[in-house]
Amino acid sequence: MGRPPCCDKIGVKKGPWTPEEDIILVSYIQQHGPGNWRAVPSNTGLLRCSKSCRLRWTNYLRPGIKRGNFTEHEEKMIIHLQALLGNRWAAIASYLPQRTDNDIKNYWNTHLRKKLKKLQGNDENSTQEGATSSSSQSNLSKGQWERRLQTDIHMARKALCEALSLDKSDSSANPISPIPAQQPVTGSSTYASSAENISRLLQNWMKDSPKSSELSRSNSETTQSSLNNPSIGSGSGSSPSEGTISVATPEGFDSFFSEGNAFTPEIFQVESKPNFPNVNSENGFLFQAESKPSLEESRVPLTLLEKWLFDEAINAPAQEEEFMGMGLGESAEFF
DNA sequence: AACTGGCGCAACCGCCCACCA
DNA sequence: ATGGTGGGCGGTTGCGCCAGT
Numbered sequence: 001m002g003r004p005p006c007c008d009k010i011g012v013k014k015g016p017w018t019p020e021e022d023i024i025l026v027s028y029i030q031q032h033g034p035g036n037w038r039a040v041p042s043n044t045g046l047l048r049c050s051k052s053c054r055l056r057w058t059n060y061l062r063p064g065i066k067r068g069n070f071t072e073h074e075e076k077m078i079i080h081l082q083a084l085l086g087n088r089w090a091a092i093a094s095y096l097p098q099r100t101d102n103d104i105k106n107y108w109n110t111h112l113r114k115k116l117k118k119l120q121g122n123d124e125n126s127t128q129e130g131a132t133s134s135s136s137q138s139n140l141s142k143g144q145w146e147r148r149l150q151t152d153i154h155m156a157r158k159a160l161c162e163a164l165s166l167d168k169s170d171s172s173a174n175p176i177s178p179i180p181a182q183q184p185v186t187g188s189s190t191y192a193s194s195a196e197n198i199s200r201l202l203q204n205w206m207k208d209s210p211k212s213s214e215l216s217r218s219n220s221e222t223t224q225s226s227l228n229n230p231s232i233g234s235g236s237g238s239s240p241s242e243g244t245i246s247v248a249t250p251e252g253f254d255s256f257f258s259e260g261n262a263f264t265p266e267i268f269q270v271e272s273k274p275n276f277p278n279v280n281s282e283n284g285f286l287f288q289a290e291s292k293p294s295l296e297e298s299r300v301p302l303t304l305l306e307k308w309l310f311d312e313a314i315n316a317p318a319q320e321e322e323f324m325g326m327g328l329g330e331s332a333e334f335f
Numbered sequence: 336a337a338c339t340g341g342c343g344c345a346a347c348c349g350c351c352c353a354c355c356a
Numbered sequence: 357a358t359g360g361t362g363g364g365c366g367g368t369t370g371c372g373c374c375a376g377t
Contacts, residue, residue: 110343
């Protein structure tokens with residue numbers, strides 16, 4: 001019996017998300033929290049597959065996402081982690097806060113794999129050592145199961161240890177622990193990153209959309225107030241659970257921006273406090289830097305990995321050169 | 336200025352797993 | 357024990373952008 005599609009494909013919109021859709025989704029999630037993705041399209045009116053909504057949220061709209069160029073340090077981490085874990089991007093991402101697995105995967109596929117390939121071409125003879133790197137996909141896939149098995153054993157063991165010593169260990173104090181997705185991301189960058197993304201999208205959209213000049217004032221006011229009020233869309237009297245997001249019509253954006261408003265985190269009423277998760281005062285919803293909850297579970301307490309990360313935490317970034325000597329062979333020559 | 340090929344990235348697809356009734 | 361469902365993950369694709377010609 002084949003599994004039915006996650007959603008009715010008929011009438012489901014595909015392709016790039018519009019700013020309007022983004023805002024609807026963000027508003028909804030801010031109100032209800034992430035999860036129950038199945039209900040998102042029906043509750044928001046989005047003509048999107050539930051999966052698509054989840055993906056859009058986790059890969060793009062989620063708070064705390066850092067976009068743009070990878071730093072050299074991040075790059076090195078990815079290389080090492082990939083060598084150790086294989087293509088377990090979610091696990092790798094758990095060690096790189098603010099980066100999504102999709103981002104890392106893309107970066108690997110577009111930049112790092114190419115670099116390593118090039119390197120391999122330059123140094124054919126040294127590929128033996130490079131067996132831990134991506135250049136040896138066959139070896140990697142071969143050893144991946146063993147690695148994974150080992151990983152799972154460690155995970156189970158660590159989970160047990162953690163369960164037994166609950167509050168004793170503060171993960172934030174442990175430099176070798178992958179950073180939980182829920183961990184506070186300090187400063188104004190928490191929501192700003194995603195808000196900026198939306199802002200950028202909106203502004204691009206504004207540039208491109210001829211419709212935007214036909215906007216009605218009333219709609220813009222509605223939109224702005226909607227954006228400022230997380231309870232928008234559900235109506236003043238309706239309960240959030242049954243609320244249908246009816247916010248952010250495209251007509252609203254033009255005058256919204258023309259009034260000099262910036263699409264800032266404040267618009268979402270998300271406070272930028274160090275002690276994230278934020279509490280939305282309007283509805284009390286804990287707008288956490290959710291995300292990748294499974295990633296924390298999938299943390300990989302490999303001894304070697306932890307050792308390296310520990311050293312890395314101590315030495316980096318000032319002594320990144322020392323990183324080279326960690327014994328992963330080819331990746332050391334990589335730079 | 337027009338064309339083209341490569342690149343980067345967002346998004347989709349399909350498989351898998353965990354959970355629940 | 358079994359089947360259904362939701363969600364997660366990794367691989368892949370498609371499209372827009374940009375540099376080179």
